[in-house]
Amino acid sequence: MLKDGNHAFLTGHGVLEQVSADDLDEDLQAGQRPFAVVVGCADSRTPPTILFNQGLGRLFIVRVAGNTLDRRGVASVVYAVKHLKTPLVVVLGHTGCGAVSAAASVVDGATMDPALEDMLTPIIPAVIAARTQPHADPAVAAVEENARRVAYRLRTLENALDEPLASGRLKIVAAVKDLRTGEVRFLDQ
Numbered sequence: 001m002l003k004d005g006n007h008a009f010l011t012g013h014g015v016l017e018q019v020s021a022d023d024l025d026e027d028l029q030a031g032q033r034p035f036a037v038v039v040g041c042a043d044s045r046t047p048p049t050i051l052f053n054q055g056l057g058r059l060f061i062v063r064v065a066g067n068t069l070d071r072r073g074v075a076s077v078v079y080a081v082k083h084l085k086t087p088l089v090v091v092l093g094h095t096g097c098g099a100v101s102a103a104a105s106v107v108d109g110a111t112m113d114p115a116l117e118d119m120l121t122p123i124i125p126a127v128i129a130a131r132t133q134p135h136a137d138p139a140v141a142a143v144e145e146n147a148r149r150v151a152y153r154l155r156t157l158e159n160a161l162d163e164p165l166a167s168g169r170l171k172i173v174a175a176v177k178d179l180r181t182g183e184v185r186f187l188d189q
């Protein structure tokens with residue numbers, strides 16, 4: 001559904017212009033059953049609702065610059081999986097991510113702005129790891145590695161997700177949105 005939705009967005013066949021308050025019908029007022037959690041970047045050019053062409057009640061979205069997760073972000077994901085029974089978590093990075101490039105600048109010796117430390121610090125290990133990998137574009141490699149690492153952390157460090165993962169009721173994947181084309185590419189694990 002996410003791939004189809006992204007295709008609809010790319011080809012101009014989206015349905016979001018038809019989304020209205022009428023969609024908040026009795027079913028949606030009674031509860032939500034979003035089919036995917038998206039952990040995305042706060043970047044104004046990466047709204048999952050639009051990129052995936054999904055209306056109300058479809059996506060449970062956690063967004064912070066650099067698409068990392070702090071404890072409250074993790075708890076939000078766990079809430080969706082445990083209580084809303086959402087079967088899929090997508091960690092969505094994007095090319096041209098300012099947070100990732102700022103973290104790369106710190107790795108290269110730029111002074112860390114203390115006000116941005118909580119945003120940049122979680123990204124730095126991904127930047128360093130990406131530089132050991134062969135990749136045509138180091139900036140894209142860092143974005144991919146950052147998304148993969150957040151997904152990996154959810155898969156391996158969150159005990160609350162162990163059971164749904166082991167039973168096959170939950171899948172956690174990483175993806176990258178191309179800033180220029182709007183295409184979302186799902187990454188290998």
Ligand SMILES: [Zn+2]
Pocket residue numbers: 041042043065066067094096097098099100
């Ligand atoms: Zn970003």
